[in-house]
Amino acid sequence: MKFVLAKTRRYWGPVTVRLPDPEVPGAVIEQVLRLQFEPYARDEQLAAQERAAACSSLAELVENETRDALAQIRNWDDVVGEDGQLVPFTPAALKEALAQSWFRRAVQEALTASLSGEVARLGN
Secondary structure, three states: OOOOOOOOOOEEEEEEEEEEOOOOOOOEEEEEEEEEEOOOOHHHHHHHHHHHHHOOOHHHHHHHHHHHHHHHEEEEEOOEOOOOOEOOOOHHHHHHHHOOHHHHHHHHHHHHHHHHOHHHHHOO
8 A cells, every 4th residue: 555645644543441340349441432533743742742741730731631632533433421322522522531531541542552553563
């Protein structure tokens, strides 16, 4: 396959969220969804790293991580509410999910893995 030079690059990636099991004390469950990423270009990534390094509190760091995720996620799939119904993607729904530390951590891990090519190597 030939390399396609695109101005923006959007792609789907799997995200595994590990969170406390509400039924079994001390246990962890995994829930999987797909996110459509549009990662930062190099200049934007460098600026994001500088913003993160300048954070002086955990609250600032979480706010920065949330802002970066909102800027780089364009859609999701396989997300349902407590009623089992599909939850449509909206920036507000994403922001609500990002308020959960385990979701935010899973998103960061998935984006980092996809950018480093780790996702592609998993099947090899």
